[in-house]
Amino acid sequence: MSRELSTFGSRLLDRRDFLNYSATGLGSLALATLLSEDKLLAGGAAPIRPTLRPEAPLAARPPHFAAKANRVLMIFCSGAVSHVDTFDYKPELVRRDGQAMPEAPITFQGEQGNLAQPRWRFRPRGRCGKMVSELLPHLAELADEMCFIHSMTARSNTHGPAENQMSTGFTLDGFPSAGAWVSYALGSECSDLPAFVAMPDPRGVPQVGPNNWGSGFLPAVFQGTAFSAQRPIPHLARPGAIGNDAERAGRDFLRLLNEQHLARHPGDTELSARIASYELAGRLQTAASAVADLSSEPAALLDRYGANDANRIKSGFARNCILARRLVERGVRFVQLFNGSYAMGEGVGNWDGHRTIVADYNRHGPILDQPCAALLRDLKDRGLLNETLVVWVTEFGRMPTFQRGAQGRDHNPHGFTVWLAGAGVKKGFSYGATDEFGHRAADDRCTVYDLHATILYLLGLQHERLSFYHNGIERRLTDVHGRVIEDILS
């Protein structure tokens, strides 16, 4: 095996050097040239690096094989949503409410109090009869659309690293996010908008902020562009001090300078790309303003989302949900929609309900529930769910116990729930299970790597082969792990 690897490695080097010599002279973008599926290398998992056209690095690129989904909407609830209070019904936990948990572990904040049953009643929903709690009544109505994974596990029990892992595959800072990987692999079908949009919650950015949508060592062009209904793309609009005519005249002059400069450097595609980027910027200005303008949406639809709700956080999030749909509709490849922000006091800005989970979640539940459910329904009504994969995630779950001396739950990375919906996944389906209390994944244990592998698979990408050569390492979203969760595929 080692020998094969070594031979493989040396051939890889030869191949790469060959490509370096024949590349188009464009620095890193060019070096990320396709290392195609070479039959000579096909024994193992030869890396696949997409061909990037320097003047159009976001041009649509074909997947590795027929895709089930062509875009992703990831809804990320920051702060760690309690699975036992939402989607993971545990009758035994209800039965043994108030009793001590056998062999209760020391967790993130310390010792455990007693087992605590969910504070919201569960009842069967939809034709599938899925037990969902009353905390999220609107989402519960859509149980028939959802594909639950109840046996998810995370590699860290603290927010920063765990949020990093869910967004980038690695617990450490500085790795490319899933959205960046997907934009790198597939480019975009929408030439006037960013390929990857991250939408922070109205209350603020999520816990590890831009690392959630960073490009790490991938070229910056694949970084998520952060904007929302509350905050437009930074520097999108021309400064107020500059009038229309002045703007046009200034741009014309700039084009003259750049074209003459290019004429003195004939064939320099990087310079052509720069001229193109100013044209793209112009189109982006128009398209991004148009997509963020919700005034064309019917009043009834705004109400369905809760966009006029008296709760300004809820109405803000609802507007982000509408914006998310509009982006998906226009072909944006990856939309990451955040619910919950950085920590601004425990359980205040996000789902981190350590001490007073009832009060916290009665605040957070309604912000998420109606807008998010309306979004799912809207996508379905417009037929977008047929080609869009929706993934609802959080960094980890929470304990079936209350913390000692508190009325809330501590972190629990050993078992929690995520759900998917839309293109390529089963409907009204539940996969995997935690133990009797909801503490640890017991059946069909899954990792975040598996989830990422499955997302890539649904997009027609092989997670073991989609790679970027960085400092001697073929980097992957799934590192050296991950398996496609085949049982949830439709």
Place this chain on the structure above:
Amino acid sequence: MTLASLRLALLLFVGSIGLFVLHSGVVAGQDKKTDARGAVDDTEDAKKSHWSFRPLIRTEPPEAVNGVKARNAIDRFILARLEKDKLHASPEADRRILLRRLKFDLLGLPSTPQEIEAFLSDARPDAYEKLVESLLASPHYGERWARHWLDVVRFAESDGFETNLHRPNAWPYRDYVIGAFNSDKPYDRFILEQLAGDKLGADEATGFLVGGPYDRVKSPEIGLTLQQRTDELHDMVSTTSSVFLGLTIGCARCHDHKFDPVSQVDYYAISAMFAGVQHGERPVNDAHAADRRTKAAKLKTELAALDRAIAKAEPLAEPGGPAGRRAPVSTTENTERFTPVRAKFVRFTILATNNLEPCLDELEIFTAEAEPRNVALASLGTKASSSGDYPGAVIHKLEHINDGRYGNGRSWISNEMGKGWVQLELPQPQEIDRIIWGRDREGKFADRLALKYRIEVALESGMWRVVATSEDRALPGTKLPDSPLSRLLNRRAELARDLREVTQPAVAYIGKFTPPEPTHRLHRGDPMAKREKVKPASLASFGRRFELPEAAADQERRLALGKWIADPKNPLTARVIVNRLWQHHLGAGIVDTPSDFGLNGSQPTHPELLDWLAMELIDNGWRLKHIHRLIVTSATYRQAATGNAKAEAVDAGNRLWWRYPARRLEAEPLRDAILFVSGKLDLRMGGPGFDLFEPNANYVKVYTPKKAFGPQEWRRMIYQSKPRMQLDDTFGAFDCPDGGQITPKRNRSTTPLQALNLLNSPFMLQQAEFFAERLKKEAGSEPKDQARLGFLLAFGREPTLQERAAAVALIREHGAVIFCRALFNASEFLYVS
């Protein structure tokens, strides 16, 4: 000689003649995995005979005859290789271009019209060499090249992860690096100091060890604690090995390296080198310590006299007394005087704040005696308790209330909005007459201030007696009428601030050193799966091998590692650094994976040249400026950047250097150049950095980009206080590294967001306005003169007739700001050719 030392001597000998020592069986306790390895001896050989693990070889530079004249040995290697592919080098670029190229390359700054004029008219045959010398002697050289180094070592000035708190004292390492480049510190010494500067009189250098992220969120859960520690060590191991050795040792954390001869035991042997290194601040030995002690003594005497005068003049607190008797509550420091009382307990109860949960940075209790003592200090045995503490915050803790340290960074916050109490229990009853408290004595924060409060004392538990309240203070915001007392108080505030400054030990975020914890091999890298102990040792397969005893002290370990890396016989060290220098001068490394010289890295395009440069470095006292000089004076470097269809057909990537590689400026020289051209660049060097984000007091830092900029922010970008994972919102999009991972080679993207930032950000608009003002001031109001100067300053050349006509029309019609904004956006401004 014992058997063991005999073996060690033998190993050293073998290592010194540059052969590779097989690692299996040398280090005790190593698992050999013979089952997997038994049949693959030849692979092991392949690993060990890899080009970069072989000793350096000095090859005579080939005689090249083709095309351009060779100026030095570099050219002979380059030309000979070009000849092989029947390619020619390009002719020398014109002088104007060379000057611009050199100045950006060596200093990261544009040239002035005067510099251009002087260089163009310098007829001396060695005018170019003289220019190189003057640029290498400029202090701005260090600022330019330190940035390259800081990329490679993942340096940033915040913790990363979700708290991402600022490290206010991390900048001394940045200044150390700038200074090291400027003084042409021998590179072997530079390595040693960064690993063991505490031993070598270079404390700041060890900022290297802890320049990476640090997870401040601590937990009683042992698994998390161990994981965090192993992650810290992993950062040190992988950074050290990739920076200095170009090896991805980090890959052997969970299993033997897949490609390189690095075993999992090797990984933990290197990890053991750092087992005594902890994140955090350490006092810096500086030259002014004695001076500051004298100043402090003088200030203390002065303060004591002043305190006696104030004690006579300042009214005592009068609970329930009329409002306005005493000064309003201050955010920095408040004194409560009362008639002497015997007390064992003091309780401070907050009833209302200006906002949020109340914060106190320190609570001090003074004895009623001639030389009052603060008996509240925990170090004297006083115990603190409270109504409840702000959860999860690292900088706000109950223990900070009486730790003798001031400021928001060492404070207590209650867990309730607008209220809470804190209580101190003295070890024995004391006669007291004064209490001093504050919100933030460093004066940075004005929120969370206690406006209504009550202070009680008791001799026995529960027998409370009120000694002071906020009732008799003036309303917040009231200005004190000028009086002898107010003057005394103002003077006291000044002296107290001065005293704090001189007594504050000069500390820097350069790591703390503790006795090393034992190092174990971790099965699959899992910190909960400890296997055999591993001693600190060098890698088994490189250089002069050594192993230290398990009991070796922390500093001894780091010093030994440094010496092993900086050993001229180590085949990697010199190769790796000359390749980095080459990469920055000539666009790509001779090895294009600058931090991976292992089997999975790129092959060198010019292996003999690489070795030749590495030996030049070692033979010339490891002086980097010697290598810079060789490279930039070569004909290879002086080539024009012009294209050539024939050469492009053979080597489009220009990996053989048939021309100079034109490229876009990185974020930092771009921002610096804009400020330079607008006339606003502040070239002051060193010291604390400037912030491009709004101040923020949340316990996890929230980064809001500044929208308005002043002279503070007009220094060179190397002095930006650089947070991790948070890029500047104008220049970050230019592939600026975020300090999350090492960045040995920056990407170079072109994106529409870059265009939007350069066109529309407030920073750019403001600088375009300054540039326009400058044109008006220096060229007068005539558009054609403004146009000419604009081109000279921005591009270093005169406009063509067509350009001038267009510029004049634009300025006439829409003003010079629009013209200047366009110049800043022009490809010619951003590209160096």
